[in-house]
Amino acid sequence: MTDRQKAEAMINIMKPEPHRVLKIVRQTRAEYTFRVEWPGVTRDGQFFMLSLPREGEAPISISGRGPGYVEFTIRKVGRLTEGVFGLEEGGLLYMRGPYGSHWPVEKLENENLIVVTSGTGLAPVRTSLMHFIEHPEARREVYLIAGFKDRHSTLFDEDREMFSQHFHTVYPLSREKEKLPGYETGRVTSFLKDIPDEVVSTANYIITGAPAVIASVTEEFLGRGAAPEKIWVSFERRMQCAVGKCGHCKMNGVYVCLEGPVFNFTQAREMFD
Amino acid sequence: MGYRIDNAQMNDILARLAEDYRIFAPAWDRQKKNVRFCHVTMVEQIVLDRQTDFSTKEIYYPISQVMMRFSTDHIEDEELTDDRGILIFARACDINALGRLDRIFYDNGNPDYYYARLREKVKLALIECTEGFENCFCVSLGTNKAENYAMAVRFEEGSVLVKADDEDLAVYFSGEEEPFEPEFVQENRKRLTVPDINKENLRTIGKSEYWQQFDERCIGCGGCNTVCPTCSCFDTTDILMGEDSLEGERRRIWSSCMIPTFTETAGGTRFRKSQGENMRFKVFHKFYDFKARFGEAHMCVGCGRCDMRCPKDISFFDTVNDLNKEIPEQNND
Ligand SMILES: Cc1cc2nc3c(=O)[nH]c(=O)nc-3n(C[C@H](O)[C@H](O)[C@H](O)COP(=O)(O)OP(=O)(O)OC[C@H]3O[C@@H](n4cnc5c(N)ncnc54)[C@H](O)[C@@H]3O)c2cc1C
Ligand code: SF4
Ligand code: SF4
Ligand code: FES
Numbered sequence: 116m117t118d119r120q121k122a123e124a125m126i127n128i129m130k131p132e133p134h135r136v137l138k139i140v141r142q143t144r145a146e147y148t149f150r151v152e153w154p155g156v157t158r159d160g161q162f163f164m165l166s167l168p169r170e171g172e173a174p175i176s177i178s179g180r181g182p183g184y185v186e187f188t189i190r191k192v193g194r195l196t197e198g199v200f201g202l203e204e205g206g207l208l209y210m211r212g213p214y215g216s217h218w219p220v221e222k223l224e225n226e227n228l229i230v231v232t233s234g235t236g237l238a239p240v241r242t243s244l245m246h247f248i249e250h251p252e253a254r255r256e257v258y259l260i261a262g263f264k265d266r267h268s269t270l271f272d273e274d275r276e277m278f279s280q281h282f283h284t285v286y287p288l289s290r291e292k293e294k295l296p297g298y299e300t301g302r303v304t305s306f307l308k309d310i311p312d313e314v315v316s317t318a319n320y321i322i323t324g325a326p327a328v329i330a331s332v333t334e335e336f337l338g339r340g341a342a343p344e345k346i347w348v349s350f351e352r353r354m355q356c357a358v359g360k361c362g363h364c365k366m367n368g369v370y371v372c373l374e375g376p377v378f379n380f381t382q383a384r385e386m387f388d
Numbered sequence: 389m390g391y392r393i394d395n396a397q398m399n400d401i402l403a404r405l406a407e408d409y410r411i412f413a414p415a416w417d418r419q420k421k422n423v424r425f426c427h428v429t430m431v432e433q434i435v436l437d438r439q440t441d442f443s444t445k446e447i448y449y450p451i452s453q454v455m456m457r458f459s460t461d462h463i464e465d466e467e468l469t470d471d472r473g474i475l476i477f478a479r480a481c482d483i484n485a486l487g488r489l490d491r492i493f494y495d496n497g498n499p500d501y502y503y504a505r506l507r508e509k510v511k512l513a514l515i516e517c518t519e520g521f522e523n524c525f526c527v528s529l530g531t532n533k534a535e536n537y538a539m540a541v542r543f544e545e546g547s548v549l550v551k552a553d554d555e556d557l558a559v560y561f562s563g564e565e566e567p568f569e570p571e572f573v574q575e576n577r578k579r580l581t582v583p584d585i586n587k588e589n590l591r592t593i594g595k596s597e598y599w600q601q602f603d604e605r606c607i608g609c610g611g612c613n614t615v616c617p618t619c620s621c622f623d624t625t626d627i628l629m630g631e632d633s634l635e636g637e638r639r640r641i642w643s644s645c646m647i648p649t650f651t652e653t654a655g656g657t658r659f660r661k662s663q664g665e666n667m668r669f670k671v672f673h674k675f676y677d678f679k680a681r682f683g684e685a686h687m688c689v690g691c692g693r694c695d696m697r698c699p700k701d702i703s704f705f706d707t708v709n710d711l712n713k714e715i716p717e718q719n720n721d
């Protein structure tokens with residue numbers, strides 16, 4: 116170990132610190148947004164390890180931020196996430212982070228932007244979308260296709276109404292048969308063709324969702340002339356440490372917790388599990 | 389410089405060393421089932437006629453380790469209770485394997501606190517190994533030799549030859565001087581040709597049908613990872629002291645990339661779905677990714693323990709060696 120490493124090794128990188136929950140907003144039955152006191156700097160697309168004593172730990176993306184706080188939009192699926200749903204405003208959430216790579220927002224400015232997300236995949240993109248709401252001068256055309264399962268699983272309803280006023284937006288619902296106001300029926304992949312060719316060939320891209328969805332969306336855009344180096348994707352893998360030690364997130368040579376979760380497509384296309 | 393020390397005298401020295409060090413060496417465990425690195429107090433306990441079933445890693449990276457304790461809404465670090473150093477009698481393969489674990493726990497991201505605080509206590513006593521065992525292939529990987537040890541020993545009938553370079557340890561030794569420089573095994577029964585996995589052929593080899601043979605053969609027990617001195621993966625889990633208890637602890641427990649649920653996320657998605665894919669992942673880590681990431685050497689040190697362990701008689705050595713047949717010859721002109 117170098118001297119610097121020796122000094123660093125005295126710090127316990129696995130130890131979380133308690134932070135106060137300021138506000139809880141119900142998005143859907145199984146998805147809530149938690150605003151938590153947090154004084155530090157974060158980048159778009161990064162994540163924290165959240166934990167509760169006795170309930171374990173889990174990686175959760177930053178879905179919002181403001182002075183002195185960050186927000187997490189969490190889907191209740193298992194032990195830790197259920198525990199977090201049991202918290203009330205004023206309660207304590209244990210956190211360590213932020214971790215991981217981020218959306219390169221500076222590179223996305225002053226060029227067209229296409230964002231395709233499905234389900235909770237909208238959460239890690241929300242801060243970047245907010246950036247372009249707050250900085251119209253840095254924005255060109257923004258296309259947002261954010262898909263959800265059905266009318267009960269839509270997220271960030273108020274924000275999306277605002278996005279619709281400033282961006283080109285489509286909100287497809289994959290399991291609804293009839294069209295609801297403000298929404299389309301179908302999958303996100305059905306709406307890619309509506310984006311004009313001249314935008315597709317010049318835009319930057321942010322794509323999130325299940326691996327199969329990311330794959331088919333990128334394939335279609337690449338086929339229409341999108342530049343691979345302008346596409347950014349986010350990978351979700353099982354994580355038990357978020358600091359390059361537990362091995363769970365490793366995809367052959369790449370540790371998703373350290374080098375990801377945000378990857379440029381030129382790197383992502385080389386990776387496989 | 390070195391000393392010849394008879395066993396009785398060596399046992400006295402071990403007793404004195406034990407005041408400042410916890411001493412580990414290959415020995416039968418209590419159930420007499422496995423040879424592993426146990427606390428020893430006498431030379432006679434040390435088992436040298438076979439490869440140990442487990443490696444040295446459980447000493448500085450325990451199988452199950454308390455990281456934090458909880459009480460009501462408080463998290464506290466688990467304190468170490470023993471101030472002594474750690475002295476390990478180990479062969480060259482395990483000494484090299486410790487260097488591999490260092491890469492993960494020190495260099496992959498920030499250094500790991502729990503590892504560092506035990507690891508930094510470790511002093512290594514090289515056990516001279518000139519024969520190897522049935523499953524060893526260290527010579528093929530250059531791990532038959534080691535230099536970074538604090539002292540070296542050759543165990544002979546009734547006495548030991550010792551060379552103690554480390555200042556802290558040298559003071560314990562005195563007596564009849566006899567020059568001693570440890571030798572290293574020069575040839576194993578098994579010779580590995582390291583397959584040339586590279587950036588260009590990675591995907592082709594990765595997707596090869598070769599791996600499918602393990603879908604049925606391997607039962608995903610993870611035994612091979614458990615005995616491996618260079619496997620470092622773990623799970624973290626919170627344990628409660630009682631059902632309604634507010635007391636609990638966060639532990640980390642060894643995990644295995646060979647168990648079917650290793651990549652499973654909530655809801656049941658698995659990113660590697662078959663034992664063939666798991667085997668490919670392990671082989672790539674041991675013989676490609678690790679070196680690509682950290683430079684110096686491949687991860688595997690050729691200790692052969694995984695082959696000794698496998699209940700399905702899957703030989704990792706054969707798996708890696710046979711992979712060469714799957715790689716088309718390179719054009720050498
Ligand atoms: C970088 C990243 C960002 C994420 N962002 C969000 C988000 O913003 N909102 C959200 O609702 N979910 C997010 N997830 C998924 C979330 O981490 C899992 O749903 C969560 O770990 C489930 O934990 P649990 O204890 O409730 O479930 P259990 O099934 O009890 O899981 C036990 C443990 O396994 C691991 N694990 C299980 N599923 C996952 C998974 N999908 N990803 C990683 N580790 C997992 C965790 O360590 C977890 O604590 C993200 C995952 C990653 C990798
Ligand atoms: S992979 Fe097998 S031979 Fe190689 S270091 Fe691990 S246990 Fe030893
Ligand atoms: S020990 Fe054998 S059966 Fe068990 S996981 Fe390893 S290769 Fe598979
Ligand atoms: S989450 Fe543990 S190594 Fe990446």
